Amino acid sequence: xxxxxxxxxxxxxxxxxxxxxxxxxxxxxxxxxxxxxxxxxxxxxxxxxxxxxxxxxxxxxxxxxxxxxxxxxxxxxxxxxxxxxxxxxxxxxxxxxxxxxxxxxxxxxxxxxxxxxxxxxxxxxxxxxxxxxxxxxxxxxxxxxxxxxxxxxxxxxxxxxxxxxxxxxxxxxxxxxxxxxxxxxxxxxxxxxxxxxxxxxxxxxxxxxxxxxxxxxxxxxxxxxxxxxxxxxxxxxxxxxxxx
Amino acid sequence: xxxxxxxxxxxxxxxxxxxxxxxxxxxxxxxxxxxxxxxxxxxxxxxxxxxxxxxxxxxxxxxxxxxxxxxxxxxxxxxxxxxxxxxxxxxxxxxxxxxxxxxxxxxxxxxxxxxxxxxxxxxxxxxxxxxxxxxxxxxxxxxxxxxxxxxxxxxxxxxxxxxxxxxxxxxxxxxxxxxxxxxxxxxxxxxxxxxxxxxxxxxxxxxxxxxxxxxxxxxxxxxxxxxxxxxxxxxxxxxxxxxx
Numbered sequence: 244x245x246x247x248x249x250x251x252x253x254x255x256x257x258x259x260x261x262x263x264x265x266x267x268x269x270x271x272x273x274x275x276x277x278x279x280x281x282x283x284x285x286x287x288x289x290x291x292x293x294x295x296x297x298x299x300x301x302x303x304x305x306x307x308x309x310x311x312x313x314x315x316x317x318x319x320x321x322x323x324x325x326x327x328x329x330x331x332x333x334x335x336x337x338x339x340x341x342x343x344x345x346x347x348x349x350x351x352x353x354x355x356x357x358x359x360x361x362x363x364x365x366x367x368x369x370x371x372x373x374x375x376x377x378x379x380x381x382x383x384x385x386x387x388x389x390x391x392x393x394x395x396x397x398x399x400x401x402x403x404x405x406x407x408x409x410x411x412x413x414x415x416x417x418x419x420x421x422x423x424x425x426x427x428x429x430x431x432x433x434x435x436x437x438x439x440x441x442x443x444x445x446x447x448x449x450x451x452x453x454x455x456x457x458x459x460x461x462x463x464x465x466x467x468x469x470x471x472x473x474x475x476x477x478x479x480x481x482x483x484x485x486x487x
Numbered sequence: 488x489x490x491x492x493x494x495x496x497x498x499x500x501x502x503x504x505x506x507x508x509x510x511x512x513x514x515x516x517x518x519x520x521x522x523x524x525x526x527x528x529x530x531x532x533x534x535x536x537x538x539x540x541x542x543x544x545x546x547x548x549x550x551x552x553x554x555x556x557x558x559x560x561x562x563x564x565x566x567x568x569x570x571x572x573x574x575x576x577x578x579x580x581x582x583x584x585x586x587x588x589x590x591x592x593x594x595x596x597x598x599x600x601x602x603x604x605x606x607x608x609x610x611x612x613x614x615x616x617x618x619x620x621x622x623x624x625x626x627x628x629x630x631x632x633x634x635x636x637x638x639x640x641x642x643x644x645x646x647x648x649x650x651x652x653x654x655x656x657x658x659x660x661x662x663x664x665x666x667x668x669x670x671x672x673x674x675x676x677x678x679x680x681x682x683x684x685x686x687x688x689x690x691x692x693x694x695x696x697x698x699x700x701x702x703x704x705x706x707x708x709x710x711x712x713x714x715x716x717x718x719x720x721x722x723x724x725x726x727x728x729x730x731x
Contacts, residue, residue, distance in 0.1 A: 366574055
């Protein structure tokens with residue numbers, strides 16, 4: 244069995260997220276598997292570095308799949324580009340060691356959350372940002388972000404009520420970058436729980452609006468979901484990079 | 488009568504162009520007039536700096552309209568932002584001299600045509616570029632562009648077969664800027680004929696592919712439409728700025 248590694252991007256707007264679902268047409272994984280199965284004339288299962296939510300985008304998603312067909316990887320790449328819809332793109336398709344596993348071997352992930360913090364029009368980026376023009380205290384959000392960095396129990400930042408496995412994760416870095424009318428929140432960590440980035444941003448925005456004090460963030464670790472902030476919309480979120 | 492000046496942007500993808508057409512819902516002018524008439528409770532006619540084609544975008548369109556209603560311009564701006572669809576945006580709405588006319592007073596316009604010149608995916612900008620990955624000779628296109636600059640009879644670059652008025656226009660500047668996988672063609676002139684920018688780009692691309700010699704460009708002035716290059720798709724075109 245060959246093992247092939249894909250680097251891909253997608254505009255998540257019209258998809259129900261990464262994960263294939265029975266009877267649901269528009270998932271990223273489902274679309275990839277259907278297209279690859281057609282190209283390679285065998286049943287293909289695609290392993291992603293992780294699941295992205297419905298409506299969430301990716302600039303640097305990584306996936307792998309096994310196949311028997313000996314079609315050169317350049318030809319698979321070319322056919323993928325030909326057959327995938329225009330809101331999905333493949334950067335590379337490369338033969339890798341049989342042991343490579345896109346999810347299990349992922350070491351570090353970076354997500355970006357884009358907030359359009361202005362009443363000015365945002366016509367051309369509207370599908371990729373969340374618009375909220377309320378004024379924000381950047382310094383307070385940066386203080387709060389410092390408390391989030393490190394290894395903590397992020398139970399309060401997990402949107403899955405039935406999460407059985409550990410909710411401990413390590414955040415290596417958080418950057419909050421003002422870019423014109425936009426504010427970009429960059430999170431780098433060893434992995435993120437379901438909805439975790441969106442709840443982190445929602446909580447930081449509450450700090451930014453003065454509804455929560457930066458010092459109170461640490462008190463959320465190991466606590467119930469209800470105590471953290473709101474889940475901001477998926478459209479502002481983008482998976483930027485996965486490191487192995 | 489008051490005279491108000493608008494600066495606006497729009498994603499032209501789902502519109503039939505600027506100009507209001509009887510029985511056609513989705514035109515930029517039509518949508519603006521309907522929204523303004525509703526806000527101001529009087530019948531509003533909007534004058535644009537010029538018509539953009541179906542599918543063409545604008546980052547810096549300018550328009551004006553007359554009204555009797557004394558609603559403050561800030562309130563009109565706020566309501567426009569509230570009621571216009573998310574693919575149309577208004578930067579400013581300001582009271583101007585009764586003599587200001589967005590079309591007749593326009594002195595200079597700049598258009599940008601964006602070509603995605605690569606087989607690499609272009610997922611997030613796909614609505615705003617024209618994709619053609621064939622290799623191009625930038626130097627040859629720059630030579631051809633030099634011939635186009637100046638005051639010429641652009642009859643061969645006019646898509647309107649029934650054009651009665653003069654086809655003489657002045658192009659002040661043409662810049663061809665490589666930006667990663669993208670090539671941006673910037674045209675600044677005193678005005679542009681119907682489809683003119685798209686035919687200019689189509690002709691430059693033929694030069695870039697070696698199908699036409701740069702020196703042959705000057706021979707097109709005053710000639711028939713058939714002698715110039717193809718009209719490239721509207722989606723790559725954007726009206727960037729209008730100067731008065």
